[in-house]
Amino acid sequence: MAGMNVNDFVSTASFPWAFRLAYVGNMFREPLLKVVEERWNLSRPEWTVLLCVMIREGIISKDIWELTGQPRNSISRGVISLEKRGLVRRTPSTQDKRQVTLHPTADGARVFAEIEPLFVEREGAYLSCLTGEELQQFQAILIKLSDHISSVAEPAA
Numbered sequence: 001m002a003g004m005n006v007n008d009f010v011s012t013a014s015f016p017w018a019f020r021l022a023y024v025g026n027m028f029r030e031p032l033l034k035v036v037e038e039r040w041n042l043s044r045p046e047w048t049v050l051l052c053v054m055i056r057e058g059i060i061s062k063d064i065w066e067l068t069g070q071p072r073n074s075i076s077r078g079v080i081s082l083e084k085r086g087l088v089r090r091t092p093s094t095q096d097k098r099q100v101t102l103h104p105t106a107d108g109a110r111v112f113a114e115i116e117p118l119f120v121e122r123e124g125a126y127l128s129c130l131t132g133e134e135l136q137q138f139q140a141i142l143i144k145l146s147d148h149i150s151s152v153a154e155p156a157a
Contacts, residue, residue, distance in 0.1 A: 006019075006020065006023050007020070024126070028122060028123070028126055031122075032118055032119060032122060033047065035118065036115055036118075040111060040114070040115060042111075042115075043078065043081070044070075044074075045070060045074040045075055045077060045078030046078040046081055046082055047115075048064065048068050048070055048075065048078060049061075049064060049075060049078040049079050049082055049088065049102070050082060050087060050088065050104070050108060050111065050112055051112070052064045052067065052068070052102075053088055053102045053103065053104050053108070054104055054108075054109065054112045054116075057102075057103050057104065058101040058102070058103060059101065059102055060093065060099050060100065060101055060102065061075050061076060061079055061100075061102070062099075064102075079102060082108065085107075086105055086107050086108075087104070087105055087107055087108035087111060088102050088103060088104055088105060088108050089102075089103050089104075089105055090102060090103075091103060
């Protein structure tokens with residue numbers, strides 16, 4: 001299958017857009033996650049937690065697994081590991097004492113600042129094939145799909 005074009009491959013699939021979307025996401029994310037793991041010794045859940053904490057300081061673990069679709073136990077292990085490494089800290093929530101909010105430490109922010117440019121550069125490279133108008137349309141479509149997802153029923157087990 002080496003060298004096969006993804007669009008040729010899925011041209012007869014019954015759900016080609018989903019396959020293409022997954023393909024683009026995987027080709028973007030997986031090489032970067034490998035670098036993050038090798039260079040910074042951060043697992044996928046650890047990177048996910050650090051990324052979410054940097055995007056939204058004070059986020060709770062539940063929000064992270066709901067936003068990312070990663071398993072609860074993976075996110076919990078990521079939080080514990082990052083806390084032990086001094087990259088995030090937990091504090092009791094002011095709204096709900098049963099929950100803890102997550103915050104980056106100075107070391108966590110430093111590590112994130114080292115990694116973030118890799119993702120920004122790769123995103124720019126991926127999107128460079130789009131015109132400004134196409135990029136605006138693509139962004140609008142992604143926002144519309146993202147907003148719609150919560151109204152779609154989960155598949156039955």
